[in-house]
Amino acid sequence: MISPRDELLTQDILRLKKEKSAYIIAHYYQREEVQALADFVGDSYAMAIAAKESPYDVILVAGVDFMAETAAILCPGKIVLTPEPAATCPMANTITVNDVLAYKKKHPESIVVCYVNTPAEIKAVSDVCCTSSNAVKIINRLPENAGIFFIPDQYLGSYLAKKLGRSIDLFSASCPTHANIEKEHLLRLKEQFPHAQVLVHPECHPEIVDLADYAGSTKGILDYATQSEGKSFIIGTECGILYSLQKNNPDKTFILASEELICPNMKSITLDKVRYSLEKLETRVTVPEEIRAKAALALERMIEYAS
Ligand code: 13P
Numbered sequence: 143m144i145s146p147r148d149e150l151l152t153q154d155i156l157r158l159k160k161e162k163s164a165y166i167i168a169h170y171y172q173r174e175e176v177q178a179l180a181d182f183v184g185d186s187y188a189m190a191i192a193a194k195e196s197p198y199d200v201i202l203v204a205g206v207d208f209m210a211e212t213a214a215i216l217c218p219g220k221i222v223l224t225p226e227p228a229a230t231c232p233m234a235n236t237i238t239v240n241d242v243l244a245y246k247k248k249h250p251e252s253i254v255v256c257y258v259n260t261p262a263e264i265k266a267v268s269d270v271c272c273t274s275s276n277a278v279k280i281i282n283r284l285p286e287n288a289g290i291f292f293i294p295d296q297y298l299g300s301y302l303a304k305k306l307g308r309s310i311d312l313f314s315a316s317c318p319t320h321a322n323i324e325k326e327h328l329l330r331l332k333e334q335f336p337h338a339q340v341l342v343h344p345e346c347h348p349e350i351v352d353l354a355d356y357a358g359s360t361k362g363i364l365d366y367a368t369q370s371e372g373k374s375f376i377i378g379t380e381c382g383i384l385y386s387l388q389k390n391n392p393d394k395t396f397i398l399a400s401e402e403l404i405c406p407n408m409k410s411i412t413l414d415k416v417r418y419s420l421e422k423l424e425t426r427v428t429v430p431e432e433i434r435a436k437a438a439l440a441l442e443r444m445i446e447y448a449s
């Protein structure tokens with residue numbers, strides 16, 4: 143439910159958006175009032191494509207830093223804004239360029255597959271990017287006997303290794319938000335709601351993914367729930383997705399797998415910050431050209447393989 147103050151802020155933002163000829167792209171984990179006013183709401187892959195294909199010169203990305211950076215890498219020449227430059231992804235920041243270079247030195251023939259949840263410098267030393275919505279397609283495009291280093295999410299990496307029956311070297315990071323789902327609690331919910339299907343993000347711990355009926359990206363979860371004949375679902379991803387799930391499926395019931403499925407960085411973007419960002423055309427997201435050009439190669443390769 144949007145408050146009267148948020149209603150006024152929304153009107154202001156819509157006016158500014160028109161005035162500045164800006165396009166607002168939001169992730170499913172954003173606050174509902176931010177999702178409600180966005181021109182486009184999607185998962186990290188769809189956000190990247192929406193930015194790339196947008197005819198607007200100003201793009202405001204309501205999401206964490208790697209999402210805004212991806213838009214800036216794919217759209218040189220456009221103004222890419224973030225309403226909160228401190229909104230980051232703790233998992234993305236765990237790996238360093240030296241970690242990747244050290245691996246490459248030891249395994250010069252291996253292919254570095256880089257989850258889009260990484261800073262631009264990491265993409266720049268990787269061979270190909272992926273998101274959870276296209277990772278299976280990307281890895282299937284790599285030569286069958288190629289060595290693979292999947293960075294940085296160990297759980298998405300191990301999910302892919304298991305699903306594709308391939309050996310994949312993993313980095314050891316994981317998402318602190320998805321880590322909040324406890325197996326015992328999920329088992330109790332399954333008992334309490336025996337007809338509910340369990341839909342989770344592959345960033346969850348493998349023992350959680352093993353209990354799920356479906357694992358996929360945020361958009362994958364939304365599509366699965368929307369197309370399913372089922373009426374109730376236990377959701378194992380960040381709580382912001384409940385807004386889009388409920389909006390698309392008013393007659394279905396969604397139960398969060400944990401009350402702590404909150405990404406504080408995603409939630410640090412507010413309507414006040416979106417308004418300020420559009421009004422001042424700040425904070426602009428830029429990537430040094432040398433890094434941008436190399437990171438763009440890994441992102442464009444992802445788009446080519448995913449298409
Ligand atoms: P999606 O690509 O599914 O949107 O996931 C991004 C993310 O950060 C999940 O925690």
Ligand code: SF4
Pocket residue numbers: 206230231232233234259317318319320345380405407408
């Ligand atoms: Fe990063 Fe996890 Fe937040 Fe996604 S939910 S942005 S992986 S910290």
